[in-house]
Amino acid sequence: FNIGDAIKLDSGEIGVVQDISLRSTRVLTYNNEMIFVPNGQMANMKITNFIQPNPRVRKIVEFSVVYGTEIKKVQKVVLDTLKKIDKIYNDPYMDVILVKMADYGLNFQARFWADWPDAYNKWVEATTAIYNALNAAEIRIPYPTQTVYVKKE
Secondary structure (H helix, E strand, O other): OOOOOEEEOOOOOEEEEEEEOOOEEEEEEOOOOEEEEEHHHHHOOOOEEOOOOOOEEEEEEEEEEOOOOOHHHHHHHHHHHHHOOOOOEOOOOOEEEEEEEOOOOEEEEEEEEEEHHHHHHHHHHHHHHHHHHHHHOOOOOOOOOOOOOOOOO
């Protein structure tokens, strides 16, 4: 990693490398906390670099729809919505997949790519846009329900 790279440390902190000296590396977290990590520790930990080899990262918006909803309709509505959002990409791909037939509905993932500096904001924007698009298309979002059958003897 280099100064200016966004990284994730083994311990879970995410931030931007501010300085690399002989003894330690300084990382500024997104909570505005400066972390000093001894270089000996850095050498022995797994570090995720969000900027290399390029700044494009995949984001996933998870959502559910009620049983009985046409899967192709959900995929079309959500894909059309994602394609309208500026600065999200379909390279190498953008898709909407059914991942689980859950207790209360069908669980989907909308997967797309964004550049690291914009990734969180694009995820928030996509989540809101998907919610609004599903409502506009009259595709219902499930909530936990329970059906009780009473048997008469």
